[in-house]
Amino acid sequence: MSVDLGHKIAIVTIRNASQVGRRMAIAEIESEVLRRAHGIWLRKRGTRRFPPRGDISARDLASFLRNVTLYRIFGGGKNFEYRIMGDAAVVAWGRSFHGMGRSELNDLQPGMGDVIARVCRWVARERDPLVMRGVLRKEFSDTRRQESIFLPLGEDDDTVDHILCVGIYVPVSIDELALSDDETDRK
Secondary structure, eight states, X not given: OOOOOSSOOOOOOTTTHHHHOEEEOGGGOOOHHHHHHHHHHHHHHTTSSSOOGGGSOTTTTGGGGGGEEEEEEETTTTEEEEEXXXXXXXXXXXXXXXXXXXXXXXXXXXXXXXXXXXXXXXXXXXXXXXXEEEEEEEETTEXXXXXXXXXXXXXXXXXXXXXXXXXXXXXXXXXXXXXHHHHHHHO
């Protein structure tokens, strides 16, 4: 069965958020791109809890800039705005969300903005990186495994004003997905 959303937006709601991204420990990161991003973030933060936005440049992220999404955070993490969205994310989601926030995403796909806001709120509250892995599905013929790290940024150790997300999105077939689900069920 194929789901047509008209906008080719991924099916992301509060009900299926755990399928799209389950929280993982940093030690469980599989992607070399995410490990490199985390390493840069650690170096840039130094002795601080997290680095300021201005300390991380496009040059620092050049080898994986297409995997970067940058969110501006406000309202204590209750709302966000997409400031940068790299090509890998645009392809995976089927469009750019540049300039959009919670309400605009909810207009495109009810509940989607709420899910992203939950992630941003968690990172802003905990002031720690968040790693997520799951399945992003727009329709059965367009399914991707995704792994992302959300890295807090801010001018002081108390306030997160941006979140740097680095994500990878690998297309998988329904057969591959069913096989991996079967393996998970046996564990």
